[in-house]
Amino acid sequence: MSVIHNQCGYCGASMRITKLTCDDCGFAHAGDFYTPRLYRLNPEEQRFIELFVLASGSLKQMAELLGVSYPTVRSRLDRLIERLEDETRADDRRKQKILADVDAGRISAKHGMRMIDAL
Numbered sequence: 686m687s688v689i690h691n692q693c694g695y696c697g698a699s700m701r702i703t704k705l706t707c708d709d710c711g712f713a714h715a716g717d718f719y720t721p722r723l724y725r726l727n728p729e730e731q732r733f734i735e736l737f738v739l740a741s742g743s744l745k746q747m748a749e750l751l752g753v754s755y756p757t758v759r760s761r762l763d764r765l766i767e768r769l770e771d772e773t774r775a776d777d778r779r780k781q782k783i784l785a786d787v788d789a790g791r792i793s794a795k796h797g798m799r800m801i802d803a804l
Contacts, residue, residue, distance in 0.1 A: 691724055699725070719779070719803050722772040730765055737762070776804045 691700055702720055706713040723731060740746040747758045780801055787797040 691720070692727065719800075722769060722776070725772055726765075726768060730768065733761060733765060779804060 692698070693700055702718045704713055704715045705718070723734065726734070736747060736750055740750060744755055744758045744762065748755045751758065783792070783797045783800050786792045787794050792800075
């Protein structure tokens with residue numbers, strides 16, 4: 686089994702999940718799935734969050750773990766916060782598009798709610 690990356694190894698564009706398969710029975714579900722915000726971050730950003738949690742949110746401990754200065758860790762955290770805010774705004778735009786599709790009758794309200802819940 687290979688590690689999932691969120692960027693194309695060929696061109697660098699964002700990847701999306703289009704198929705899920707059960708390890709036990711092999712049942713597969715294909716579609717165009719939205720991915721969680723944390724998945725949309727690059728591997729370095731994901732690793733930073735993992736270390737941040739393991740360090741109980743201590744930027745001082747993060748600096749020690751990473752071997753960098755406190756201001757460097759603070760700067761990385763600030764960039765990560767901006768990135769997550771961008772992703773939140775993108776999800777809000779997706780919600781508005783889904784609601785517009787429901788209003789226009791392109792998708793059912795039930796399907797729209799499932800799509801919004803998946804964001």
